[in-house]
Amino acid sequence: MPGSAMPGSTIFIDDNPPESLDSLRARYARLSSRRSPDGTEAWLNWAVRVVCPGNYVGLVQATVTASLSALIAYVMLYAAWGNGYGREAVAAMVEHLLKNCGVSTFCALVDARNQPSIALLRALGFTFDQHRTGAALLHGDVADELEFRLEGAPAPTVTPQGTILSDWHGTKTEH
Numbered sequence: 001m002p003g004s005a006m007p008g009s010t011i012f013i014d015d016n017p018p019e020s021l022d023s024l025r026a027r028y029a030r031l032s033s034r035r036s037p038d039g040t041e042a043w044l045n046w047a048v049r050v051v052c053p054g055n056y057v058g059l060v061q062a063t064v065t066a067s068l069s070a071l072i073a074y075v076m077l078y079a080a081w082g083n084g085y086g087r088e089a090v091a092a093m094v095e096h097l098l099k100n101c102g103v104s105t106f107c108a109l110v111d112a113r114n115q116p117s118i119a120l121l122r123a124l125g126f127t128f129d130q131h132r133t134g135a136a137l138l139h140g141d142v143a144d145e146l147e148f149r150l151e152g153a154p155a156p157t158v159t160p161q162g163t164i165l166s167d168w169h170g171t172k173t174e175h
Ligand SMILES: CC(C)(COP(=O)(O)OP(=O)(O)OC[C@H]1O[C@@H](n2cnc3c(N)ncnc32)[C@H](O)[C@@H]1OP(=O)(O)O)[C@@H](O)C(=O)NCCC(=O)NCCS
Pocket: 008, 009, 010, 011, 012, 013, 073, 074, 075, 076, 077, 080, 081, 082, 083, 084, 085, 086, 087, 088, 108, 109, 110, 111, 114, 115, 116, 117, 119, 120, 123
């Protein structure tokens, strides 16, 4: 995805921009297994594409356990922030997992300083569950983490352009 190496997107996640296109391809190939190595969890990933003009703007991910709860994560390219794409894409993923996969409990772990992500979750109806002091490692530093939870459907979202989630196997979820 062009722009993945742009600084900013990984400021609040313990991830580094890819070193090269090949390393990014290799990483996405690993993710496309859709299963944890022990087979107990579904590891689901979607690329987020704007309907018009059709450019890719980010990724949304869900780890679904056997008890049908999902730990979600999401990253938007820095240049695309603030257009409502993150909110819309996460809402589309949650709705998809709810309607098509029977997932009813959603959880997100957020760096306590990550205001954009906290605003996104609150807008979708996620509620604060707990503050975990020093629970996260962020680029080598210990950081506080907040847990947010949602039971059931997300709050409705409206954005002007719309996004499409494309999974690694070509299935599309239009929102
Ligand atoms: C969190 C993230 C996905 C939001 O993506 P987005 O496309 O900007 O989302 P939205 O446009 O729907 O905006 C969500 C909120 O972030 C706010 N926001 C967006 N860009 C911002 C910025 N540069 N500074 C401060 N707030 C910002 C928006 O105003 C909105 O809050 P509001 O509803 O109070 O107005 C994006 O910031 C990101 O990729 N961050 C890095 C990765 C990350 O932190 N992932 C989450 C890990 S839990």
